Amino acid sequence: MKNKLKLIIMVILSMAILTGCSGKSPSDVVESYFSEIKTGENADVTNYISDTIKENTDKKDEKAKEDPKMNEAMKIFMSSIDAKVLSEKIDGDNATVEVELKGFNLSNIVVEILQENLSNMFSGKELKEDEVSQSILEKVKTAKVETRKGTINLSKVDKKWKIKTDDKAISLIFGKTEELNKKDI
8 A cells, every 4th residue: 555655646746747848937837737637637647647557566466457446536636736826936947936735635644544554454454455445535535625835846957847856845745744744844
C-alpha cells in the first residue's frame, strides 16, 4: 500500500514536468497544472499515470494493475483540488508563485487508515490491498475540503517555466498530517 501511495504521489507530481508552455508566465503554468490535475484533461498525464502503475505492480496479480476503487478515490481527490494564484515573484530564471489551494488532505486520510489498521499489522495480519483501497475510497468520499496556502517554485528551462517538485509542492497538494501542521515544513 505504501508503494502504491508513493507511486501515485510521484506520478501526480511528475505531471509538473509535463506542464510548462512557452510564452506562459509562472502563474499561467501553475494555473494550468492545477487545472489539469482537477479535470484530468491531459491525456499524456493520464497515460503516464496508467503506464507507471502497470510498470510498478506485480505482473502476476492482474487485479493490482487496475484497481477501480483506488482509481475512483484518486479521481475524487484530484477533482477536489481548486487552486487560486495569490502572487508571483520572478527572479531571473527562478520564480515563486503563492497559491491558495482548496482540497482534501490526503496525508491525513492515509494516516487515519494506518492508525486504524495498526493493531492488525502488529499482530501479523496482512492488510489486503482491496480493503485498503476501499478504506481510502470511503474516506475520500466523506473528506472535508480544507484551505491551505503554499509556494510553488519554478525554474525556466529552454525558455519555458517548469514547476519544481519539492516538499513545499507536495505538502500543498496532498496536505500535511495534523502533527506536521504544527511544524513549519
